Amino acid sequence: MSSQDGRYHHGDLRAALLTEAAAMIAEGGAASLTLRGIARRLGVSRAAPYRHFPDKSALLVGVASAGFARLGERLQSIEAGAPRSSVERFRRMGEEYVRFALENPAHYRLMYGKEALTREDIPELHASADALLAQLVDVIKAQQRSGGIKRQDPRTQAYIAWSTVHGLASLLIEGQIQPAGEVDDLIRKTTRTLLDGMRVRRRPAP
Amino acid sequence: MSSQDGRYHHGDLRAALLTEAAAMIAEGGAASLTLRGIARRLGVSRAAPYRHFPDKSALLVGVASAGFARLGERLQSIEAGAPRSSVERFRRMGEEYVRFALENPAHYRLMYGKEALTREDIPELHASADALLAQLVDVIKAQQRSGGIKRQDPRTQAYIAWSTVHGLASLLIEGQIQPAGEVDDLIRKTTRTLLDGMRVRRRPAP
DNA sequence: GTTTGAGTGTTGACACTGTCAACATACACT
């Protein structure tokens, strides 16, 4: 019985592990997260986490998965709010996506970098990402109906849009991009360019 | 004297470390690369690498940097070859970028994921990436002059293009994107959409 | 041609990590 608060059972260690892990990642990056360290911070023994996650990778998958859920909710909230035109709403979602990444860089990195995850099958993580994709596909279909963007395979278009915002987010986070002016400016221009490419063309290019 | 070949001095251990590290990363991912492991494979003692790199992170930076150089050369070769129109050449560079990533997934991941790199300052790595960016800016300026794409801040446009191809490459590598048809198809469509967005618009969108 | 010093490679050691087996405790249900 070495728990800080004198209890033998923690109460809800599983949830505590997830939130504490997320906190540690936010503080010092995923590399700073160690199973023993998190156990120490929670006043619990080294092996306790193993009662809730088969290994470290599984815990990380859990944290990453929660990140996808949060990101999804955030995009949903943009979709709910109603800016002017409907294409503009789509563009705003892209902006919000990048902002989320910039606000939670280490978490975002974990979500996409399987580097730290040694397990072969990460179905849970892929499911979370797929949910996000489905959300995006729905919005694109709606935009196609309203004539905002080209009528092509919406899934392909979703991949393209996702690639654009993810790429921008990723390069910004890693510090590869150091924009001359405001970051928001770059984000806006990027989403505009993307949208221009997805829009219905008046005349085919020569 | 425990060297496999009986020599006390290796000859060019620094270069051997870099190439062997790249090979190990290609085989089993960056996570599988361990300083002791690479030393073992080179028939050298654990501490030998420390005579050439201050720590593991420095070795990884070296490998990643070499990756940027190789990628740069590859894009250069596309620029040298002369496809039909000049905009098409630009697009082809984007395709080639993604292909490079798909052919060297683990290496590419290392180049962009600072996850594994604990050091604060990675000037060498940023310099390598900046060289790539400069290359891209040059091409964009040329395309602007020939009227292929909009006349805007070329650096910003380079960021946008880079984001698009990097995002696509990244999502493909991580398995987040599972295209319905051929991968090449998706790559082509993505670069086309990007280019459409960067092209000079005949009429402003309503 | 010997000496010497820098460059390079080796061994021993330390703290740290993820993980497992064996054991202990607390709670829920009969």
Added chain:
DNA sequence: AGTGTATGTTGACAGTGTCAACACTCAAAC
């Protein structure tokens, strides 16, 4: 009250990055 299951603990092991102390090699200075 009794018992089984979920949860938490301790001890142990192999593996890791890293450092200090030592060994070897070779080229330049005498």
